[in-house]
Amino acid sequence: MQLNVHEKEFLTLVVLGAVIGLGKLLVGGERLTVRILLGRMIIGAGLSSSAGAILIMFKELEPTALIGVASAIGILGQSVLEAAAQRFIGRTPAQPENGNGQ
Secondary structure, eight states: OOOOOOHHHHHHHHHHHHHHHHHHHSOSSSOOOOOHHHHHHHHHHHHHGGGGGGGGTTTOOOOHHHHHHHHHHHHHHHHHHHHHHHHHHHHHTTTTTTTTOO
């Protein structure tokens, strides 16, 4: 199976995002579970691949620059997305639930 240039770039962005998600998980103090591992890798892959949208504005962007943008989105975007989701749910990491379920 031959991949064209765009498919190779997309695959690179997805793998890069998954690796960033895995790296952030390994550096953090959370207990590793398969669910958290897969979730972080999927989020990282999705966010990094969204960097391909920058090609709409900058069609001649070099692959190295695209990977840099993807890395920034993968690292910063995941933190912002997690904070927004936790705020939406109504619980932040600094507020553990007590024994009463509150």
